[in-house]
Amino acid sequence: xxxxxxxxxxxxxxxxxxxxxxxxxxxxxxxxxxxxxPSGSGKTTLARILAGYLQPHEGTVTLDGRSVRTAxxxxxxQMVFQHPEQAVNPRWRMRRTIQEGWQPDWLTLQSLxxxxxxxxxxxxxxxxxxxxxxCIARALGPETKYLIADEMTAMxxxxxQVQIWHAMLELARERNIGMLIIxxxxxxxxxxxxxxxxx
Amino acid sequence: xxxxSFDASARVHTxxxxxxxxxxxxxxxxxxxxxxxLLVMLIAGWLTDPAAMTVQLENRNLQPSLQHLFGTDWLGRxxxxxxxxxxxxxxxxxxTGAVCSAMIAAVLGISAALLGRQADxxxxxxxxxxxxxxHLVALILTAFVxxxxxKGIVIGIALTHWxxxxxxxxxxxxxxxxxxxxxxxxxxxxxxxxIAGRHLLPHLLPQLVVGGLLLFPxxxxxxxxxxxxxxxxxxxxxxxxxxxxxxMRYLSSGMWWLAVLPGAALLVAVRIFDVxxxxxxxxxxxxxYERL
Numbered sequence: 001x002x003x004x005x006x007x008x009x010x011x012x013x014x015x016x017x018x019x020x021x022x023x024x025x026x027x028x029x030x031x032x033x034x035x036x037x038p039s040g041s042g043k044t045t046l047a048r049i050l051a052g053y054l055q056p057h058e059g060t061v062t063l064d065g066r067s068v069r070t071a072x073x074x075x076x077x078q079m080v081f082q083h084p085e086q087a088v089n090p091r092w093r094m095r096r097t098i099q100e101g102w103q104p105d106w107l108t109l110q111s112l113x114x115x116x117x118x119x120x121x122x123x124x125x126x127x128x129x130x131x132x133x134x135c136i137a138r139a140l141g142p143e144t145k146y147l148i149a150d151e152m153t154a155m156x157x158x159x160x161q162v163q164i165w166h167a168m169l170e171l172a173r174e175r176n177i178g179m180l181i182i183x184x185x186x187x188x189x190x191x192x193x194x195x196x197x198x199x
Numbered sequence: 200x201x202x203x204s205f206d207a208s209a210r211v212h213t214x215x216x217x218x219x220x221x222x223x224x225x226x227x228x229x230x231x232x233x234x235x236x237l238l239v240m241l242i243a244g245w246l247t248d249p250a251a252m253t254v255q256l257e258n259r260n261l262q263p264s265l266q267h268l269f270g271t272d273w274l275g276r277x278x279x280x281x282x283x284x285x286x287x288x289x290x291x292x293x294x295t296g297a298v299c300s301a302m303i304a305a306v307l308g309i310s311a312a313l314l315g316r317q318a319d320x321x322x323x324x325x326x327x328x329x330x331x332x333x334h335l336v337a338l339i340l341t342a343f344v345x346x347x348x349x350k351g352i353v354i355g356i357a358l359t360h361w362x363x364x365x366x367x368x369x370x371x372x373x374x375x376x377x378x379x380x381x382x383x384x385x386x387x388x389x390x391x392x393x394i395a396g397r398h399l400l401p402h403l404l405p406q407l408v409v410g411g412l413l414l415f416p417x418x419x420x421x422x423x424x425x426x427x428x429x430x431x432x433x434x435x436x437x438x439x440x441x442x443x444x445x446x447m448r449y450l451s452s453g454m455w456w457l458a459v460l461p462g463a464a465l466l467v468a469v470r471i472f473d474v475x476x477x478x479x480x481x482x483x484x485x486x487x488y489e490r491l
Contacts, residue, residue, distance in 0.1 A: 051386065052386065053382060053386070072388075073388045074386075074387060074388035075386040075387070075388070078386060078387075079383075079386070081379060083379075086378070086379045086380070087379045087380050087383055088380050089380045089398055091401060091402070100383075100384060100387050100389065101387030101388065101389075138383075138387070141387070
């Protein structure tokens with residue numbers, strides 16, 4: 001299984017400058033790929049196209065040679081965002097949020113360091129790191145084949161970063177999930193990625 | 200000099216902080232007293248003895264007194280009893296109309312945001328269409344087509360009052376549809392219908408409640424207007440509109456209480472609903488405090 005973007009082009013606005021032009025990218029199952037580049041170079045845009053949040057103006061995104069359905073059903077490419085507090089419904093308790101896509105087993109939650117008492121709280125009562133762990137748990141359904149992490153730990157302290165990445169890479173290896181990791185931090189990418197793509 | 204300005208700004212700051220909580224309590228007090236007043240009116244309408252509204256020719260044309268608070272009419276019927284019964288009837292009509300209207304607004308507003316550009320275009324066109332027709336004209340036409348009576352008025356009110364609220368709901372729902380957690384929900388395989396029920400509706404509910412409450416005064420006044428010109432409720436029911444239109448003929452003979460007191464009661468009822476709506480809005484919308 002291969003997640004492949006071929007000839008992807010995208011621009012914002014009808015006459016804006018092309019942000020992406022004929023971009024090629026490929027990630028295979030179980031592979032951890034880093035995407036590195038300066039601000040405004042289109043890393044997030046590329047990630048959103050691959051995860052089906054945006055439609056490219058040119059080019060195709062294929063999974064195992066077939067185009068990915070974008071509108072219906074569980075999307076095999078899931079994304080974890082930079083700001084977890086925007087990615088959860090502020091009125092829902094975490095138990096409900098985590099179970100929105102699948103029923104996570106307790107082992108998965110535990111390995112991500114999620115504590116049971118968090119589950120009955122609303123997002124305002126959790127810290128950014130705690131929320132981000134819940135977002136990761138939500139995205140790790142059994143049908144998730146690829147996970148795109150967009151500056152996932154940029155706002156966390158070093159210790160929490162290590163914990164989250166450690167748990168996440170372990171889970172990804174177990175489930176043979178392919179990962180695309182976007183970061184500003186070359187040290188982080190060098191440490192955890194099999195290869196690094198420049199933007 | 201600097202000392203003085205610092206003190207002044209500090210005082211302003213504490214004042215505004217105190218004002219916020221005062222304001223909340225103030226709103227809640229007003230809300231509660233309005234609700235109590237409304238309840239008293241409803242119970243009064245509920246409990247009035249139907250015997251007071253029967254014809255008693257020996258008590259004709261009495262001025263307001265303790266015996267007859269609003270006086271009696273040319274047939275000796277007690278006007279207070281008739282007014283209270285009439286208000287109860289008006290409030291029932293208004294409630295049905297406002298609830299139906301808010302429901303139409305919710306369904307159309309959410310559909311416009313949910314179902315894509317074509318649906319949005321069609322629904323926006325529909326809103327503009329209904330907004331461009333004057334309420335009273337549309338009401339008269341629907342009431343006329345339905346052949347008068349309660350049904351015509353409720354249908355008329357429901358059909359004419361939804362567009363303003365639907366616009367509000369549509370704008371809010373559109374914003375919610377671009378929220379990250381709604382987009383994530385789509386990728387997690389949740390259907391549009393599911394998202395509308397779980398993500399959108401709970402967020403929009405306070406707006407719908409406030410919008411519905413604020414529709415109420417319009418609904419009541421329009422009901423009275425339609426009944427006044429004779430297209431609404433049948434004459435044997437003591438609706439406020441009927442009371443007012445009947446009393447027109449007796450005004451010139453100096454029987455002012457027939458029109459003034461029921462009219463004032465109608466205004467009070469309408470004002471109560473207006474107050475209920477706007478203060479509920481203030482309590483439900485926390486940003487409003489910060490703007491104050």
